[in-house]
Amino acid sequence: MLNLDSVSDRLLEEVADLHKVPVGAFNIRANGQAVARNSTANIEITPKENGSGIDIKIKPGTKNESVHIPVVMTASGIKEIVYNDFYIGEDCDVVIVAGCGIDNCGPKDSEHDGIHRFFVGRGSKVKYVEKHYGSGDGSGKRILNPGTEVYMEEDSYMEMEMTQIKGVDDTVRDTKAELGKGARLVVHERLMTHGSQNAISNYRVDLNGERSSADVVSRSVARDDSYQKFDAVLTGNAACSGHTECDAIIMDNGRILAVPGLEANNVDAALVHEAAIGKIAGDQLIKLMTFGLTEQEAEEQIINGFLK
């Protein structure tokens, strides 16, 4: 077992579904330091020489293996930038679970900026799961600014599930992807903000190779006085297809700005964007109330389903 306090254990469970030391390769970072690390025969995790982060090298042909790299912060006032680079060889099929949990009970801001770069080899399949979570009642903010860069070689596939449901005060999420021939990127973002939180999510996806395709879908809920901005630009530089969708529910005094952008630089690029923002439909509430749910219970069920 890891020797972590109970708050860190809880955060690990929230962001990586971890109850114990994970199977396979992992690197667990707590309060600015690596506290546990394990490489396997096919997945090697090494710290960068300058100490700024880790390199994760996955051998070609690695299948059905996983890497966990969760980060937890429980001390108030820590600010860190970590650079993690993933080199995924050809013909791999792997799951990468990242995520960051901050518990800030103190007066100072805590901030973790994780910059992840993925180099996905030809024909490889990667599932990336990232959860962000904040807790603690201190006056210090919980800040997460993830940067993600994805470079996809021919016929590679990457699915990204990114979730931030609770407790992060401020977030600027920058995701950038470059797709080669036949590469496919699928992004599912789930976001809920409450209180006076701010969340900005930027996507820049360049479809550079023939037959490349991208599907970037964001579902979000802004409650209380929170603010969200979703800014997704797909650029089609070849015969490719791209779809971006922002589907959002606003409640209370929540505000959302959706800025979908498409740029076609090739006559065979087919790009679509959809954006819809609105409050929960009255009919949906009424339907669940005819089952005996209160209005509040109905609202919860609708949001849970929407963000599932």
Added chain:
Amino acid sequence: MLELQHVSFEVNEEGQDIGILHDISFKIPDGHLTVITGPNGGGKSTMAKLIAGIIKPTSGKILFNGQDITDMSITDRARAGIGFAFQQPVRFKGLQVFDLIRLATGTKLSSVDACKYLSAVGLCARDYINREVNASLSGGELKRIEIATVLAKASQLSVFDEPEAGIDLWSFQNLIKVFEGMRKEIKDSSILIISHQERILNIADEIIVLSDGKLVEHGPKEEILPKLAGTMSAVKRCEKERALEGGEE
């Protein structure tokens, strides 16, 4: 038993009160299947919404098992034992068919049990149980899922607002079977269907006819159905109105 006592409903449009339902009184006894029918615009769907609590009457009382439920919320009426199938079922992004059926029963239902309700409405449960209740479902599929949720809720009084609207002929045959099945197992509960369909009227115990917001007939099917043939169609009503307008010129 459901009882309406002198129920009226008005809406205010551009400063004018417009009567939708006028002084309606009737009883729906337990163990009965009652169908409310009548021309379009006669106030049938308004009646269904009044019973479910979605709208409140301007005057009059609604009693359920002797209790005055006129001012009760939708939630409390549902808990008291009233179920309601929408004429136009609602879509939900993210919620799955299983979620909806589970919420309808109000229990931690197993997916095997949830599947029974889908099979009962003629859907291959395996193909639907994990589907999202979103725009990917056709109108007919949604309608059957809507009916499945009301079956799952197993209310003392189940109200169906035009269950046949928007479904194809093949689905309609199955729908009749669903209601016939419900009719057989009705016991101490009751069913109220808003419908234009003769085949649904045919399985009724009692028929209520609403026209121009007024209750014009109420009685056993054997008595009411023969009177309806050819008399209540919307076309006829239009012709009548046109003739009246012509007469005024």
